[in-house]
Amino acid sequence: GIQVEQSPPDLILQEGANSTLRCNFSDSVNNLQWFHQNPWGQLINLFYIPSGTKQNGRLSATTVATERYSLLYISSSQTTDSGVYFCAVERSFKTIFGAGTRLFVKA
Amino acid sequence: DAGVTQSPTHLIKTRGQQVTLRCSPKSGHDTVSWYQQALGQGPQFIFQYYEEEERQRGNFPDRFSGHQFPNYSSELNVNALLLGDSALYLCASSTGGAGTEAFFGQGTRLTVV
Numbered sequence: 060g061i062q063v064e065q066s067p068p069d070l071i072l073q074e075g076a077n078s079t080l081r082c083n084f085s086d087s088v089n090n091l092q093w094f095h096q097n098p099w100g101q102l103i104n105l106f107y108i109p110s111g112t113k114q115n116g117r118l119s120a121t122t123v124a125t126e127r128y129s130l131l132y133i134s135s136s137q138t139t140d141s142g143v144y145f146c147a148v149e150r151s152f153k154t155i156f157g158a159g160t161r162l163f164v165k166a
Numbered sequence: 167d168a169g170v171t172q173s174p175t176h177l178i179k180t181r182g183q184q185v186t187l188r189c190s191p192k193s194g195h196d197t198v199s200w201y202q203q204a205l206g207q208g209p210q211f212i213f214q215y216y217e218e219e220e221r222q223r224g225n226f227p228d229r230f231s232g233h234q235f236p237n238y239s240s241e242l243n244v245n246a247l248l249l250g251d252s253a254l255y256l257c258a259s260s261t262g263g264a265g266t267e268a269f270f271g272q273g274t275r276l277t278v279v
Contacts (some may be wrong), residue, residue: 065173082192084217088265089264089265090264090265090266092268094270099272100203100256100272100273100275101270101272101273102209102256102270104267104269104270107267109265134171136205139195145209146211149264149265149268151213151217151222151264152221152222152264153211153214153222153224154199154201154211154258154268155211156208156209156211157202157208158207158208159208
């Protein structure tokens with residue numbers, strides 16, 4: 060099956076810093092999404108991005124499907140950005156999640 | 167527009183019992199997927215239901231079964247509960263085509279004692 064690897068596994072930032080999270084996947088996919096999981100377990104949709112680049116405020120994402128990776132950029136980080144960020148890919152109606160990047164933003 | 171709703175939010179069961187979790191999809195969605203998320207891990211795909219049939223399944227034993235109703239809502243049933251079934255169970259809804267965007271409910275936290 061498809062393997063999804065996220066890096067780094069853990070990240071500590073000072074408020075205001077920028078960061079890049081990476082997601083590598085081992086085979087072609089129909090879909091790629093980025094999620095933020097809040098402390099209560101809710102998965103919040105950040106980007107639906109099977110290919111190309113999208114931006115939403117301080118967040119942006121780029122997926123290069125031909126090279127099987129996606130990047131999530133967080134600029135001017137805030138304490139509310141803390142939590143776990145997941146990349147998930149879908150192929151043949153099965154969605155595979157990475158292990159996540161645990162982000163902590165210090166005030 | 168109501169999002170994906172799951173019930174109950176928390177549940178405590180005894181080893182060996184059976185449990186049923188429920189999910190109502192987002193308005194306009196006809197596909198429901200279920201996931202198990204153990205503490206500190208990413209969600210693991212259990213199965214997906216479309217047109218009241220199981221369309222795809224992950225690597226879970228037959229103790230995990232499901233159902234989809236004509237109104238697209240879904241149930242996840244787990245029989246013969248084990249301590250290792252303690253987890254957050256997430257439901258996601260989407261439209262029927264491949265590669266469409268999925269939206270998640272708030273989850274049901276199951277504790278098996």
